Amino acid sequence: MVPIAAYLILAAILFCIGIAAFLIKRNVISIFMSIELMLNAVNLTFVAFAHMWHQVSGQIFVFFVMVVAAAEAAVGLAIIIALFRSRQTLNVDQVNLMKN
Amino acid sequence: MPAALQIALFVIFGLLAVAAAVNLLLQRHPINCALSLVVVMMSLAVLYWSLGAEFLAAAQVIVYAGAIMVLFVFVVMLLNAGEEERTHGSRIAYIAGIPGAAALFCLLVFVFLSERQHLGTTQIGGYLTNATSNIRDISHMLFTSLLLPFEVTSILILIAILGAVVLARKEL
Numbered sequence: 001m002v003p004i005a006a007y008l009i010l011a012a013i014l015f016c017i018g019i020a021a022f023l024i025k026r027n028v029i030s031i032f033m034s035i036e037l038m039l040n041a042v043n044l045t046f047v048a049f050a051h052m053w054h055q056v057s058g059q060i061f062v063f064f065v066m067v068v069a070a071a072e073a074a075v076g077l078a079i080i081i082a083l084f085r086s087r088q089t090l091n092v093d094q095v096n097l098m099k100n
Numbered sequence: 101m102p103a104a105l106q107i108a109l110f111v112i113f114g115l116l117a118v119a120a121a122v123n124l125l126l127q128r129h130p131i132n133c134a135l136s137l138v139v140v141m142m143s144l145a146v147l148y149w150s151l152g153a154e155f156l157a158a159a160q161v162i163v164y165a166g167a168i169m170v171l172f173v174f175v176v177m178l179l180n181a182g183e184e185e186r187t188h189g190s191r192i193a194y195i196a197g198i199p200g201a202a203a204l205f206c207l208l209v210f211v212f213l214s215e216r217q218h219l220g221t222t223q224i225g226g227y228l229t230n231a232t233s234n235i236r237d238i239s240h241m242l243f244t245s246l247l248l249p250f251e252v253t254s255i256l257i258l259i260a261i262l263g264a265v266v267l268a269r270k271e272l
Contacts (some may be wrong), residue, residue, distance in 0.1 A: 001103050001223070002110045004261045007147070010114045012208040014140070016158045017121040019201040027184040029130045029176055033137050033257035036168065037121060038143055043156075051151040051222055056237045059153050063238070066156075066163050066216060067253045071260035073168045078267035084179050085270075091184065 005046040014041035028090050032076055039069050046091065107221065109150045117143035130176045134169060138237045141165040151222060155235045 018041060021034035043062045050058025080090070085093055119138035127133050140166045149157040212219070242250055 001227070001234075002106055003216055003221050004219040005212040006110065007151070007222070008212045008219070009209055010117065010147075012205055012212070013118055014121050015208075016205040020198060021121075021125045023197040023201070024125065024186075025133075025184070026132055026186060026213075027181065029172065029179075029181055030129045030133045030184065033124065033130075033133050033172060035220075036164075036196070037124065037137060037140060040141060043160075044144055044147065047148050047153050047156060047206055048222075050153065052220060056234065056241060059156055059234070059238055062153075062156055063159065064244070064249065065162055066254060067257065070168055071256055073171055074260050074264040075267065077171055078214055078264040079234050079271040080175060081179065081268045090181050092178060098259060 004048050004052050008045055011041045011044040011048070014038075014044070026093060028092050028095070029078055031092065032080065036069065036073070039065060042077075059098050104152055109146060113146045117147070119183040128186070130181045130184070131173065134172045134176060136168050137172075138165050141169070151230060197245055 015038050016037035018034045021037065022031055025031050025034060043065055046058045046065070048061045050056060050062075083095065087098060091097070114122040117140050119135045120143065124133045124140070127136060141160060145157045145160040145165070149152075150162060
């Protein structure tokens with residue numbers, strides 16, 4: 001019998017590692033991957049709460065999150081390819097056209 | 101199924117997920133990050149299964165670990181992304197972001213631990229009896245009361261395909 005709180009804390013750990021990776025990483029693909037990690041951590045909390053309330057609504061929510069994440073990954077990676085074509089770099093520090 | 105199995109599954113795959121996430125944080129090459137993320141997603145699929153979400157476990161392996169990560173690896177190889185150099189990007193991100201993430205983590209853990217009596221414990225295999233499966237409930241709800249959102253997501257996918265094709269074209 002694992003407490004639900006253990007699953008939620010695991011999800012919190014993964015989410016905060018995702019935040020840290022989002023802030024530390026400089027490669028735009030790695031930053032995108034850390035966003036996916038955060039989405040996965042939130043999905044785990046949805047599934048844990050669905051288990052706790054004995055309902056499938058949380059699982060259906062995760063299903064929709066997966067669909068939107070797939071769409072987001074396709075569009076985001078296309079944007080990264082377009083960015084690389086125009087700037088010849090993947091480093092976010094060198095993508096500062098709107099900063100100056 | 102014995103309760104020890106669920107504890108063992110949670111400990112093994114929870115630790116594996118955390119270790120792979122830390123590896124994602126520390127690795128510099130994007131392909132290593134992508135492979136670490138695959139390990140995280142497969143571990144999460146096992147955890148979903150132990151929480152009684154068999155459909156989501158399968159969808160996690162097929163959609164996330166399969167489709168999305170293949171797309172990531174494909175883009176990493178297409179763009180020939182090398183090791184990133186760690187520069188000091190945004191100072192505010194380090195000053196406010198890392199302590200903010202740590203504070204958020206402490207807050208979440210505090211809330212979860214203080215409410216752990218109300219949250220209860222898990223039973224392996226989910227909550228449904230053997231006669232009715234989880235997938236049946238999900239599909240019944242998805243194709244009756246949630247039919248409109250389900251159809252809207254298919255339109256969303258279609259728009260995403262068009263957007264990806266337009267954005268990744270050579271002459272932008």
